[in-house]
Amino acid sequence: MITYKNVCKKYDDVTVVKNLNLTVHDGEFVVFVGPSGCGKTTSLKMINRLIEMDEGTIYIDDQDVNKIDGDQLRRGIGYVIQQIGLFPNLTIKENILVVPRLLKWSEEKCEARVHELLELVGMPYEENAHKYPKEMSGGQQQRIGVLRALAGEPPIILMDEPFGALDPVTRENLQDELKILQKKLHKTIIFVTHDMDEAIKMADRIAFMYDGKLLQVASPEDMLRNPADPIIKSFMSKHVSTLENQSLDLKCKDVMSTDILLITEQKKAMEIMSLMKQKEMNWAIVVDEEKTFKGTISLQNIKKQGELTGVAQDLMDTKAETILLTADAKEAFNRLMKSRAKFLVVVSENGKTVGIITKSIITEKLANVVWGDLDWVL
Numbered sequence: 001m002i003t004y005k006n007v008c009k010k011y012d013d014v015t016v017v018k019n020l021n022l023t024v025h026d027g028e029f030v031v032f033v034g035p036s037g038c039g040k041t042t043s044l045k046m047i048n049r050l051i052e053m054d055e056g057t058i059y060i061d062d063q064d065v066n067k068i069d070g071d072q073l074r075r076g077i078g079y080v081i082q083q084i085g086l087f088p089n090l091t092i093k094e095n096i097l098v099v100p101r102l103l104k105w106s107e108e109k110c111e112a113r114v115h116e117l118l119e120l121v122g123m124p125y126e127e128n129a130h131k132y133p134k135e136m137s138g139g140q141q142q143r144i145g146v147l148r149a150l151a152g153e154p155p156i157i158l159m160d161e162p163f164g165a166l167d168p169v170t171r172e173n174l175q176d177e178l179k180i181l182q183k184k185l186h187k188t189i190i191f192v193t194h195d196m197d198e199a200i201k202m203a204d205r206i207a208f209m210y211d212g213k214l215l216q217v218a219s220p221e222d223m224l225r226n227p228a229d230p231i232i233k234s235f236m237s238k239h240v241s242t243l244e245n246q247s248l249d250l251k252c253k254d255v256m257s258t259d260i261l262l263i264t265e266q267k268k269a270m271e272i273m274s275l276m277k278q279k280e281m282n283w284a285i286v287v288d289e290e291k292t293f294k295g296t297i298s299l300q301n302i303k304k305q306g307e308l309t310g311v312a313q314d315l316m317d318t319k320a321e322t323i324l325l326t327a328d329a330k331e332a333f334n335r336l337m338k339s340r341a342k343f344l345v346v347v348s349e350n351g352k353t354v355g356i357i358t359k360s361i362i363t364e365k366l367a368n369v370v371w372g373d374l375d376w377v378l
């Protein structure tokens with residue numbers, strides 16, 4: 001548990017953190033959010049005393065951080081920053097092991113820890129441990145930055161805009177990974193961002209700061225519903241409509257396209273091509289007599305086969321995923337955004353194929369209707 005008690009920080013005559021009181025519980029993910037210069041980084045760095053406070057104190061459990069040796073304090077707290085800060089002359093393994101080595105872990109334990117951590121984020125040891133940071137992408141480096149913070153098994157991790165410098169897709173992936181890690185490892189995390197989307201996605205509770213003051217601490221949903229201050233409201237304005245619109249309760253049947261070409265498994269390539277031509281479509285869905293989904297088939301694929309004597313069953317691709325007509329449109333949206341699939345096949349509850357949802361249909365129909373503007377969704 002981390003407890004800020006009447007914490008103040010001044011630079012010359014300017015108080016940049018004003019009487020901060022806040023308790024972060026064990027295993028909680030708290031996000032400090034607010035505009036640039038509002039005091040987020042300062043508040044974070046006072047926990048591990050990279051910045052010393054002027055008044056008040058911070059307790060970790062019941063220990064006053066001001067009474068712990070600074071270096072010792074910092075070894076026990078993970079810290080991740082935007083600029084990554086990997087040591088360029090150390091391999092990935094040695095970067096990860098900086099803190100365990102300071103803690104004088106045995107070579108065996110260190111080796112096991114590196115294996116375990118790389119595995120945790122799906123980066124095999126053999127391929128990655130002996131690389132240097134410059135041989136990795138920004139996203140991979142930032143992942144290593146997170147692992148390095150976890151390496152010494154600290155119960156607390158501080159993260160200051162850790163994904164701020166990454167492209168949106170990598171950023172989204174690392175956010176997802178961090179949430180999964182957090183569920184597995186139950187760390188206490190304080191995460192700084194000035195991006196409200198990120199705060200809403202990641203936080204158990206959001207702590208909103210403005211001009212050195214903590215204006216509100218609440219779960220993302222509570223903050224969306226009851227912003228305590230007009231400034232918070234304006235910061236969240238584009239999200240408020242999201243929440244209200246959730247009552248629209250869109251289902252797959254509301255957003256799917258029924259403009260599809262169904263063909264049976266025994267249909268010959270020649271016939272399929274001519275049906276495609278009539279319908280001006282370059283793909284079709286293969287079904288059995290009961291209209292049960294069997295696969296998909298594209299014009300390109302038929303042409304690739306060269307000879308046109310085959311039947312649908314032999315030419316089709318069975319990889320496509322299906323979704324129920326009655327499922328939430330949001331689920332279809334999430335699945336499409338997360339996977340490589342270009343579309344989902346919509347099936348009714350009695351198993352009949354009834355339509356499709358593609359990325360472009362859903363972006364247009366769902367996102368545009370529900371969220372109005374798209375810039376924050378994509």
Ligand SMILES: Nc1ncnc2c1ncn2[C@@H]1O[C@H](COP(=O)(O)OP(=O)(O)OP(=O)(O)O)[C@@H](O)[C@H]1O
Nearest residue numbers: 011016034035036037038039040041042043193194
């Ligand atoms: N070393 C310093 N000397 C003087 N003023 C400082 C110093 N460090 C920070 N400040 C000021 O303290 C205030 C809070 O800074 P802080 O870095 O905590 O903001 P922040 O919320 O993290 O902003 P950002 O989103 O831009 O990172 C700012 O007005 C900043 O200019």
Ligand SMILES: [Mg+2]
Nearest residue numbers: 040041042160
């Ligand atoms: Mg900052």
